[in-house]
Amino acid sequence: MAHVNVFDTTLRDGEQSAGVNLNRLEKLEIAKQLERLGVDIMEAGFPASSQADFEAVKEIADTIRGCSVTGLARSNKKDIDAAWEALKGGADPRIHIFLATSPIHMTHKLKKTPDEVVETAVEAVKYAKEKFKHVQWSAEDACRSDLDFLVHIIEKVIDAGASVINLPDTVGYTTPDEIGKMFRYVKDNVPNIDQAILSAHCHDDLGMAVSNSLAAIENGARQIEGTINGIGERAGNAALEEIAVALQIRQDRYDFQTGLVLKEIKRTSDLVSRLTGMQVPGNKAVVGRNAFAHESGIHQDGVLKEASTYEIITPAMVGIDSNRMVLGKHSGRHAFKEKAKELGFELNETKLKDAFASFKDLTGKKKEVTDDDLFAILTDTQTEYEDQPKYQLKAFQVQYGSINRPTATVLLTRPDGTEVEKANTGEGSVEAIYNTLDDLIEADLHLKDYQLNSIGKGRDALAEVHVQLTVDGQKASGRGSAQDVLEASAHAFINAVNRTLYQKYRNEYKQVQV
Secondary structure: OEEEEEEEOOOOOOHHHHOOOOOOOHHHHHHHHHHHHHOOOEEOOOHHHHHHHHHHHHHHHHHHHOOOEEEEEEOHHHHHHHHHHHHOOOOEEEEEEEOOHHHHHHHHHOOOHHHHHHHHHHHHHHHHOOOOEEEEEEEEEEHHHHHHHHHHHHHHHHHOOEEEEEEEEOOOOOOEEEHHHHHHHHHHHOOHHHHHHEEEEHHHHHOOOHHHHHHHHHHOOOEEEEEHHHHOOOOOEOHHHHHHHHHHOOOOOOOOOOOOHHHHHHHHHHHHHHHHOOOOOOOOOOOOOOOOOOHHHHHHHHHHHHHOOOOOOOOOHOOOOOOOOEOOOOOOHHHHHHHHHHHHHHHHHHHHHHHHHHHHHHOOOOOOOHHHHHHHHHHHOOOOOOOOOOOOEEEEEEEEEOOEEEEEEEEEEEOOOOOEEEEEEHHHHHHHHHHHHHOOOOOOEEEEEEEEOOOEOOOOOOEEEEEEEEEEEEEEEEEEEEEEHHHHHHHHHHHHHHHHHHHHHHHHHHHHHH
16 A cells, blocks of 8 residues: 555644634643654744744754654745754754745735746755755645646756655645646646655635645545644645545545554544544534444444444544443542553643642542543643743632622732732632632733533533733643633633743743853
């Protein structure tokens, strides 16, 4: 079977999803899990876009050794130089350069003639090739580009040193037969195409990203690009887990395979969902909570007699187990640490101590502690500012009644160590807490979004809250989990504020160092 490279862009295109704001440690945690998943290429970010992104890409490139780490760059020397500085410490560094090729983009965005676009692309690839062994070049909006112009510019950039040619459906406009024809045309008409790998990068605006990706593979693509859970700008990208499982299940049709470790899919999906705050829909293919649920009596009867009657994918294939109780109140620290490793977390002594304390606290409140509960504890522990000054929730109380206006009293420790206490009201209990926190926190705060989900099932399920704020005009996201919805809400709000404090601290520290 022919091998298809998997190019994961969860940390770049995926992070461009509205409302997603990953910090350095969260990106690194996802990168480590993508390495365990077995992706061939990991796009860690856009180094020239910001100092924070540059630092995250550099740390990922310096850490990951099981796959090639790449970064995005526009077709200019400044971006290419930034990418090299961030990626040069990687095991197999590569760069991903893009330039638009469709008439609408060249005319209205680039304001360049076709000849000028070719010249810019060639110069960028030549310059990048002086630094990078692997240069990928993308024809932005390829699916709305003139095919003969595509053939011309691809030939030129391959001659300049590009070893991967990506033909993205940037706006999710094309259909499977159209993208198949485009790849076939390029493969048949670019004279030096044998010197490069063709890649497909599909967006899901019309719901065809996975179908288009599979059509591209059938017509010559040997690299596929996408994200975990299909996250990304607008309607998202092709979901890599769906492509990999489709190639595995339909080997009768597709004589291709990826190197993904399929049993790591569910864990990767859960981690990305939790850290980005983007909930996976229940009916999502492969990883949705209903993917293996059978409500119909006829279906249930069939599955009990023979699973293959209604299940074409086994839960075990993608790493879904029974979510049984794994640890209890008598479990020790060593067992907890081993379970954390099994779930993909490497904890230092400080974080292990904090996570174990949270686990013990939870065992006193819940009869059953599941993998999902442990996952929530471990991801909440993975903060990068535990040793830095921050706001800490000491205590809170809410008075609520159907005929009374909710009132919240909050005791908070400020970054300077002083304890402050205030009370305020709101139309609801959460608003009362947030109004009180707004009074206590020394910043201009505005809540932009609030999401509440449950972790697990039953009356004692954990509540998980994700919020988006602006803190002194700076966008921030935060998350918190607890058995009590109000406590989870308070922790999420404070977590968002502390993120901005940490970033401010890092920026000030770097200025002092300079």
